[in-house]
Amino acid sequence: MTPGARVAAAADLLDDILGGAPAEKALTGWARGHRFAGSKDRAAIRDLVYDALRRRRSLAALGGAETGRGLMIGLARESGHDAALLFDGVGYGPAPLSEAEAEAGRAPLDGPEALDCPDWLWPDLQDSLGADAAAALAALRERAPVHLRVNTRRTTVDEAQAQLAAAGTDTRRHPLSATALEVVTGARRLRADPAVLSGALEFQDAASQAVSDLVPLPEGGRLLDYCAGGGGKTLAIGARVKGHFVAHDAAPRRMADLPARAARAGLAVHCAAPDALAAEAPFDTVLVDAPCSGSGSWRRDPQGKWTLDPARLDELTALQDEILVAACGHVAQGGSLCYVTCSLLARENEERIAAFLSAMPGWTCRAQHRFTPADGGDGFFFALLGRDVDTTQG
Template identity: 40%
Template sequence: MTPSARVQAAIELLDLVIEGARAGGAAADTVIARYFKERRYAGSKDRRAVRDLVYRAIRRCGDAPASGRAALLGLTRDDPGLAELFDGSVHGPAPIADGEEAAPAGLLPGWIVPRLDPLIAGEEWPALLDRAPLDVRVNRLRGTREEALAKLADAQPTPLSPLGLRLPEGFRVEESEAWRSGLVEIQDEGSQLLALACAVAPGEVALDLCAGAGGKTLALAAEMANQGRILASDADRGRLSRLAPRLERAGVTIVEPRLLDPGREAEQLADLAGTLDLVLVDAPCSGSGTWRRNPETRWRLTPKRLDQLVALQARLLDVAAGLLRPGGRLVYAVCSLLAEEGRDQAAALSVRSSLEPQPVPLAAGRPAGTGRLLSPAVDGTDGFFVACWSRP
């Protein structure tokens, strides 16, 4: 591909990403993978260059741009060399017309800014869109961090999680023997800390209420030394179906998957009422704490969608509260930096329930109401809010 053809490919991809953000389509990385699967002529250097242009443009636009061309034109403001590639060549983009408007620069959608947690100051916003590191969690059931370090020569210990390792960008984790043997799992350091904050012990009975594909379920099982019982429930059949092979690779045998129907969680979990030592509610949320991984998702969020998520989080917390035994613990976590999903949600549960707020057993993060807030700028992790309660 010529340099101009790379720019045109980036424009076409951005159009697809923008359309997907408006219509609830595939994520940017999926769109890019599909695009190049149909264009085998593009070499690895071409794919990397185009991908870099696409993500540079996405990160620059706080609100969804009008078009892929407008988004790329925005990059030419600081890159005159890029402007020269709008040359009208056979496979390149048309020349820039006089007065043609570029997408305005920005970090966050304007309506989001006042809804950020008060702790997230303006100087922290750029870090929300930085490239995220590649972290893995060492599986205690398969070995130690020292053993994993010996097998992953380029890894470095993460600064906060005693189980974490950080790998160079682009490292092919799933091709390593450490991953194939179940010694490590891909997991951001923040997610590792949340699992540790659950403070589970061998022999306990726990529920991962929104388990998804089971990343935190696996972490809990390792902390329990594969002794006790964990129920991993979710309303997404596709995500939950990915758990079984992960359990086998990790050597976990105490997990029972349970598919739930949306809106019927309380009914379908009634057999557990008043029996659980721990319920983890890693609730569906805006994902604002993970925008550095999927920056285009900030274009998908709307005030209406946020209201729906907040209502769902509250309902799931109420379901979880009814499942605890006396002395049982509820841990609420969202990968969000919005006050409505974090500190406000926790404060509301403390008012309407008989649960007693407990300190979050984490040295990392900043106090945020009754919980703690992890952020990319301060902690170097994905953004998370976490809070804990116990049943008297």
């Protein structure tokens, strides 16, 4: 496909996505219907679509319209190209610019428009992040880097780097975690890399690794991952500390791959049904990696930035409160409850901890930490809550 044909395909896809189609589904459907497109074409079209979604507001301003075509015109102008040269109507490329299109468009206004932030969220993000808000939003306009976690039960970081380099993937250490590598070149071959297939390396964001590093677990201790999903954080904790690991999720199918992934990584993780949890309790540590807006990872899921609304945020905060109260019942006296979100919003973070502490006597907040995308990984929030020992019993 020519560069123009890729732009035309991306513009059509963006129209579907702006109309409500999930981005991943639209891209998969497009690939099925255009078998002639090679993997390089598919990857290039995907990049165009995701770049446009990350910068939807600013590109719509530059391109003069919030349509697939408008965003593609905006993207061409943003990268300093003369849009008229790309929109030339040749072959399967996009039709030439109309006079109106050639004249439309302006520089995005400073503030939420230039930062590609929905207006309603801008005050919340400023309250939540203070002076860091603009840098965090600017980072969310960029593609996410590819990060790996070195499973130090299987190999060392130096060895992993050397083997990757010999196979054509250059990496550098990431400052957020001692086990994290950032891929510099050669990311595309990684899915078939023997170290990835054998569990010696895992794809995991560096800040997600940093959060896992903060979860305390005594050697040989018992950990419950209450919202385990794919279990990425349990695997990271298990690579650091030997213990007994139990995973739970309200949607158990999300944990389907976890036992096999854990076995590859040299760990045993038991997936417990919701009604079997009480029999497994108490735990030294319960990790609540709560469902959230995902605002810290909007680089990876930029559609989420535009579909979140105040009603959904209210639903999420109510669910976060509910989960914290349910999960804390499984913590042993003197044990720890770790609350994690990949959200940048205080409403889902500090405010949930404050609500929990005011509703549940006998708990103390021992630490809180926030990571923003400006730190080089996804945005995360971590709080460590300690269950006081009840000295009135026994």
